[in-house]
Amino acid sequence: MNLLCNELGLDTISLGGTIAWAMECYERGLLTKEDTGGLEIRWGDVRVMKELIQMTARREGFGSILAEGVKRASQIIGRGTEKYxxxxxxxxxxxxxxxxxxxxxxxxxxxxRGADHLYALPTICYPHLREEASKYLGLSGADLDELTNVASWKHKARAVVFSENYCAVVDALGVCKFSTVETYAVTPELLAQGYQAFAGVEATMESLLEVGERIVNLERLFNAREGFNRKDDTLPERFTKEPLPSGPFAGSTVELEAMLEEYYSLRGWDPSTGLPTEETLSRLGLPPEHVRL
Known part of the structure; x- marks a missing residue:
């Protein structure tokens, strides 16, 4: 199915999540055969999944709704399917x-960009990158232990801010994230040295990360112009209110508000709007009078 999606030019993450939504809604009775064109969309039915992939690519029948993505598809169907x-x-x-x-x-x-795991890719929180976390995030001892405990919410904002800035630079330079943010085989210092040698301009880790921070802030301003704000920095209630039902982390939910509060503070953004303050914009060389929010 992964190969089929690739051949048809379909993103496997987006389509997989959209088909999963359809399956859950069908099993909950929120979708019926009248919606699906007679298909029984049940979890794990490989034959039906392959058929839905083809239908989505060709916008045939129910596939035309799935082709809109899970947000729009749920809005089209309604009837409480938006929750899932x-x-x-x-x-x-x-x-x-x-x-x-x-x-x-x-x-x-x-x-x-929305729920894109590659936007921040904060793998620096994993225990095997503990040395890098200590170096770039300035944490040690108990704080470092909290960071590398992936189930703890503490200090994750610091990791996300740093990783978002680094990812923005990596994206801008067209460098692979596996060698940079994923593994730190190419560190920010090495990236700065490479850029300096290539472009012939002075560059340091700090100057490149500031460029990344500027990019993140400009993207945030673009989103604000298009109507996004703090309310959109959220997760489905399944993750914030419904405890994980089983496994080693059973009972866990996401302490999103606590992490967001720290994140906005570190970013220098207004916690009520989720937007950069004038002081932050000025520090980044983005004069507020020249930036339309």
Whole structure:
């Protein structure tokens, strides 16, 4: 099915999340055969999934609704199906379970692109990158222990802010994230050295990360112009209110508000609007009088 999606030019994360929504809604009785064109859309039915992939690619029947993505599809159907549409800012949530890896929970909520795991990719919280976390986030001892405990919400905002800035630079330079933010085989210092050698201009880790921060803030301003604000930095209630039912992290929910409060503070954004303050814009060389919110 992954190969089929690739051949048809369909994103596997978005389509997988949209089909999962349809399956859950069908099993809950919120979707019927009248909606699906006679198909029984039950969890794990590979034959039906393959058929839905083809229908979506060709916008045939129920596939034309799925092709809109999970947010719009749920709005088209209505009848309470919106509750089961797992997305942030219209983008379907990827495989990382927010209730077990809290740094990805925050990263999905704050991402200017919606629930994109590659926007922040805060793998610096994982125990195997403990040395890098200590170096770049300035944490040690008990604080570092809290950071590398992926189920704890503490210090995840610091990791997300740093990772978002680094990712923005990596994206701007067209460098692979596996070698940079995923593994730190290419550190911010090495990236600065490479850019300096290539472009012939002075560059440091600090100057590149400031460029990344400027990019994140400009994207936030673009989103604000299009009507997004603090209310959109959120997650589906399944992750914030429904405890994880089983597994090693059973009972866990996402402490999103606590993480957002720290995130906005570190970013220098107004916690009531989720937008950069004038002081932050000025510090980044974005004079407020020249930036339309």
């Amino acid at each position: 549409a797992m997305h942030v800012k219209g983008l379907e949530i990827p495989m990382q379970q927010p209730r077990t890896v809290k740094m990805f929970a925050l990263g999905h909520a704050t991402s200017n």
